Amino acid sequence: MIPFAQWRTTASDPVFSEWLRSSSEPDWTAVVTHPFAAAIIRGEADMRHYLVQDFQFVDAFTALLGAAVACADSFEARVPIGRFLGLTVTDTERGYFHRALAALGADLVPEMLEPVTVDFRALMDEARAGRRYALIIAVLCVAEWTYLGWASRARDPLPENFVHREWIGLHDGPGFRAWVDFLRGELDRLGPHLPDAEQSRVLDVFQRATHLERRFFDMAAEASALPRE
Numbered sequence: 147m148i149p150f151a152q153w154r155t156t157a158s159d160p161v162f163s164e165w166l167r168s169s170s171e172p173d174w175t176a177v178v179t180h181p182f183a184a185a186i187i188r189g190e191a192d193m194r195h196y197l198v199q200d201f202q203f204v205d206a207f208t209a210l211l212g213a214a215v216a217c218a219d220s221f222e223a224r225v226p227i228g229r230f231l232g233l234t235v236t237d238t239e240r241g242y243f244h245r246a247l248a249a250l251g252a253d254l255v256p257e258m259l260e261p262v263t264v265d266f267r268a269l270m271d272e273a274r275a276g277r278r279y280a281l282i283i284a285v286l287c288v289a290e291w292t293y294l295g296w297a298s299r300a301r302d303p304l305p306e307n308f309v310h311r312e313w314i315g316l317h318d319g320p321g322f323r324a325w326v327d328f329l330r331g332e333l334d335r336l337g338p339h340l341p342d343a344e345q346s347r348v349l350d351v352f353q354r355a356t357h358l359e360r361r362f363f364d365m366a367a368e369a370s371a372l373p374r375e
């Protein structure tokens with residue numbers, strides 16, 4: 147791993163979030179180009195098992211957003227997080243899950259949690275319990291930026307089935323892009339001023355979250371008999 151202070155001297159885009167992202171390859175590219183994500187874009191992915199597991203992801207993610215509101219270092223930082231928590235995740239996205247899982251004939255509560263769901267929830271719970279804003283934002287940023295990465299590859303016409311189309315729409319568009327820009331901006335604002343050891347901890351969490359995103363899509367692909375990558 148090249149430390150941020152050294153990396154920034156030669157990087158073309160020397161911001162902290164780009165250091166985290168580029169240090170998380172090859173997992174990062176594997177997530178945003180994953181066959182399961184490509185199948186969602188084509189409207190061909192079997193979403194049932196994936197969305198059932200993801201609803202459990204979103205539960206811990208919502209709690210982590212709450213921790214971000216609580217642990218942010220200013221009112222101005224709390225506002226966009228609180229807005230996204232209240233207007234998107236617990237409203238639009240929750241409504242999508244209820245409609246999509248009903249259309250797919252799935253229960254909201256799964257019979258079992260996949261190992262990757264357990265591990266992802268554990269990472270989010272660890273960040274939430276640690277109450278360190280930069281580490282919390284690192285996990286949130288991976289989840290949202292990787293999803294913007296694959297969803298923004300979609301082109302018109304989007305799939306007819308609302309289960310695919312709305313899932314793409316939830317993770318693309320100007321509002322979601324601004325949210326990802328905010329999360330990246332928080333890392334860019336805070337990261338350069340952290341001590342080296344804390345920068346390493348942020349990178350560790352960022353890399354672990356990126357790897358879990360890859361495993362999550364692998365799990366979904368396996369359940370729907372697609373190649374893992």
Ligand SMILES: Cc1ncc(CN)c(N)n1
Pocket residue numbers: 200203204289290293359362
């Ligand atoms: C596993 C996972 N990662 C990210 C997202 C986008 N919030 C999601 N719904 N699920």
